[in-house]
Amino acid sequence: KMPLETLVCPYATRLVILCKDEQGKVGLKVKSINKGVFVCLVAKNSPAAMGGLRFGDQVLQINGDNVAGFNENKVHDIFKKAPVNNIVLAVRDRPFERTLTLHKDSTGHLGFQFKDGKITAIAVNSSAARNGLLIDHNLLEVNGQNVVGVKDKETTKLIDEGGQIVTITVIPNFLYQHMVKNMANSLVKKMMDHSMPDI
Amino acid sequence: KMPLETLVCPYATRLVILCKDEQGKVGLKVKSINKGVFVCLVAKNSPAAMGGLRFGDQVLQINGDNVAGFNENKVHDIFKKAPVNNIVLAVRDRPFERTLTLHKDSTGHLGFQFKDGKITAIAVNSSAARNGLLIDHNLLEVNGQNVVGVKDKETTKLIDEGGQIVTITVIPNFLYQHMVKNMANSLVKKMMDHSMPDI
Numbered sequence: 321k322m323p324l325e326t327l328v329c330p331y332a333t334r335l336v337i338l339c340k341d342e343q344g345k346v347g348l349k350v351k352s353i354n355k356g357v358f359v360c361l362v363a364k365n366s367p368a369a370m371g372g373l374r375f376g377d378q379v380l381q382i383n384g385d386n387v388a389g390f391n392e393n394k395v396h397d398i399f400k401k402a403p404v405n406n407i408v409l410a411v412r413d414r415p416f417e418r419t420l421t422l423h424k425d426s427t428g429h430l431g432f433q434f435k436d437g438k439i440t441a442i443a444v445n446s447s448a449a450r451n452g453l454l455i456d457h458n459l460l461e462v463n464g465q466n467v468v469g470v471k472d473k474e475t476t477k478l479i480d481e482g483g484q485i486v487t488i489t490v491i492p493n494f495l496y497q498h499m500v501k502n503m504a505n506s507l508v509k510k511m512m513d514h515s516m517p518d519i
Numbered sequence: 520k521m522p523l524e525t526l527v528c529p530y531a532t533r534l535v536i537l538c539k540d541e542q543g544k545v546g547l548k549v550k551s552i553n554k555g556v557f558v559c560l561v562a563k564n565s566p567a568a569m570g571g572l573r574f575g576d577q578v579l580q581i582n583g584d585n586v587a588g589f590n591e592n593k594v595h596d597i598f599k600k601a602p603v604n605n606i607v608l609a610v611r612d613r614p615f616e617r618t619l620t621l622h623k624d625s626t627g628h629l630g631f632q633f634k635d636g637k638i639t640a641i642a643v644n645s646s647a648a649r650n651g652l653l654i655d656h657n658l659l660e661v662n663g664q665n666v667v668g669v670k671d672k673e674t675t676k677l678i679d680e681g682g683q684i685v686t687i688t689v690i691p692n693f694l695y696q697h698m699v700k701n702m703a704n705s706l707v708k709k710m711m712d713h714s715m716p717d718i
Binding site for chain 1: 555585587611614652
């Protein structure tokens with residue numbers, strides 16, 4: 321029985337209720353960083369994806385238990401042992417991410433370069449420069465679509481076709497590296513939910 | 520003459536208008552991180568302090584010029600050469616900081632330990648754990664008061680006397696280290712604006 325009275329929902333956190341799919345999975349992988357538990361993989365079409373979980377979300381509680389200090393194996397084990405329904409997560413919205421709104425110039429550019437998803441240069445007097453976009457940050461989303469593990473060419477296409485105003489979500493590279501460590505790029509690419517968000 | 524038409528004020532940024540004091544100073548030191556310019560020192564009672572600038576703020580423009588990619592010397596030089604009045608900064612509110620609201624338990628504790636301002640441990644089932652406070656982060660503010668360079672004992676006193684609900688503002692340690700690098704601790708302690716914010 322879930323101790324509902326211990327569930328908390330402070331500012332900028334939310335509750336997500338998950339069930340398991342036919343394979344008994346919630347479709348979520350986490351990574352422990354600084355004693356916090358962070359979502360590093362949301363599988364396509366999984367309960368976690370349906371629940372709106374995203375790369376970088378911080379999991380605070382599972383079924384009323386604080387998970388601060390738990391390592392990833394312990395958390396994955398909790399999911400494994402959890403019942404099929406009513407797995408309640410308290411989640412803090414991606415604490416390390418920032419979303420910037422950039423405007424294309426007359427040549428269609430936002431003003432930054434990236435390689436393997438990591439921002440490497442900011443053009444002088446560009447929209448990226450005006451908005452304070454930083455290098456050594458990784459692209460997580462373009463117009464709300466996850467681009468973790470997506471080829472640069474495809475990300476560029478998304479940006480090019482993304483209209484005059486493009487929102488990008490970024491995370492400092494050192495945290496990104498932590499989160500994708502030990503995840504084979506092909507796995508990320510194959511499993512990650514890259515679908516467009518419902519608006 | 521300031522090119523006002525080039526000043527931008529996108530989401531979560533603000534304009535700050537500074538003048539110089541009798542010593543010809545704005546009371547601000549910056550640090551370049553990832554091609555961005557960040558406030559790392561706001562001198563007590565300085566024009567910068569009056570303008571509401573805070574440790575961690577990102578300076579985007581000075582008098583209409585983007586400062587992306589500028590190093591700290593170049594920025595300090597701009598301030599030095601600027602006229603006495605009407606120095607206009609476009610500033611993004613501390614992009615790397617987070618503020619958490621913690622509640623004291625029955626023994627008066629929030630549930631974390633810190634050493635030299637850096638969070639080192641989170642107590643099981645504490646308010647800090649429930650709220651997802653992370654280790655390897657540095658305390659920047661307690662109830663809105665800057666504690667950069669403040670002795671742990673004094674910070675603890677602030678927390679103890681800070682009422683039942685305490686807000687703390689933190690920044691990842693690796694960024695903190697960048698920002699205070701080359702600043703002698705005594706300088707920080709002596710010059711930094713540690714006054715309470717006006718509410």
